[in-house]
Amino acid sequence: MPKIKTHRGAAKRFKKTGTGKFKVAHSFHSHILGKKTAKRKRNLRKSVIVHSTDAAKLQRLLP
Numbered sequence: 001m002p003k004i005k006t007h008r009g010a011a012k013r014f015k016k017t018g019t020g021k022f023k024v025a026h027s028f029h030s031h032i033l034g035k036k037t038a039k040r041k042r043n044l045r046k047s048v049i050v051h052s053t054d055a056a057k058l059q060r061l062l063p
Contacts, residue, residue, distance in 0.1 A: 007061035014050065014058055022050040022058050 014022045029044035050058060
């Protein structure tokens with residue numbers, strides 16, 4: 001059985017935590033920031049844990 005290759009596009013966007021969950025940056029924080037409040041932009045800086053239904057798909061992309 002050959003080794004499973006890592007999906008390079010997914011590897012650049014998601015990081016696996018120590019417990020096996022996937023961490024990702026928030027969207028909506030790259031441009032058109034003038035109309036967004038400071039609180040909203042501050043919260044978008046933080047990373048978020050991927051939902052369990054999507055994590056199952058990522059498990060295959062990032063072995």
